[in-house]
Amino acid sequence: AQSVTQLDSQVPVFEEAPVELRCNYSSSVSVYLFWYVQYPNQGLQLLLKYLSGSTLVKGINGFEAEFNKSQTSFHLRKPSVHISDTAEYFCAVSLMYSGGGADGLTFGKGTHLIIQP
Amino acid sequence: ETGVTQSPTHLIKTRGQQVTLRCSSQSGHNTVSWYQQALGQGPQFIFQYYREEENGRGNFPPRFSGLQFPNYSSELNVNALELDDSALYLCASSLGTSTAMGEQFFGPGTRLTVL
Numbered sequence: 093a094q095s096v097t098q099l100d101s102q103v104p105v106f107e108e109a110p111v112e113l114r115c116n117y118s119s120s121v122s123v124y125l126f127w128y129v130q131y132p133n134q135g136l137q138l139l140l141k142y143l144s145g146s147t148l149v150k151g152i153n154g155f156e157a158e159f160n161k162s163q164t165s166f167h168l169r170k171p172s173v174h175i176s177d178t179a180e181y182f183c184a185v186s187l188m189y190s191g192g193g194a195d196g197l198t199f200g201k202g203t204h205l206i207i208q209p
Numbered sequence: 210e211t212g213v214t215q216s217p218t219h220l221i222k223t224r225g226q227q228v229t230l231r232c233s234s235q236s237g238h239n240t241v242s243w244y245q246q247a248l249g250q251g252p253q254f255i256f257q258y259y260r261e262e263e264n265g266r267g268n269f270p271p272r273f274s275g276l277q278f279p280n281y282s283s284e285l286n287v288n289a290l291e292l293d294d295s296a297l298y299l300c301a302s303s304l305g306t307s308t309a310m311g312e313q314f315f316g317p318g319t320r321l322t323v324l
Contacts (some may be wrong), residue, residue, distance in 0.1 A: 095252070124308060135213065135299060135315030136252070182251050186308040194252025194265030194306050196242055197313070
């Protein structure tokens, strides 16, 4: 079975500073990788995804992530954060080949990004 | 384009009761997935419905069941509620069953409290 670890439950950052949210995964087979953001009282919104190809993926709102297969990591970065980036961020994986039928997304526990003025 | 909507927003039930949660998928989407998000945790996959049939299931007992209707809306039913069922229940719709090919669009969720 696959699993996702987000080591930091909370990350405080000053406005306009860079940020990195860490994500490591474990799977015996190849996976697709995703980052979602959840604003208060809202559903999850897809930031970016890695399916194949270039290991550096660019997403919405200035976020990017880099897939590192040897370290089984998919860390999310933004060069300069804004107050509006305050939210919960979830890393997720899904199996490339589920053997028929869906197995859905497997999420980490989330990282709360806190932007300080 | 109408997004994913869920009803009700909040719900309070007691142990042993049954509950039905509803989800209207985004226009044009034929697949609905349900997730349970306990407090402080990431969402956990319950099951997925595609063309009115269950297409995949996570590690949830049979008292969690669902339906998908011809208009692709969906229901999640939970029987014999337990305290641990208290959570935010998220519905996600997509076009097709592949998480790679079809982005899942999430609704705002239904907050279920079991007393």
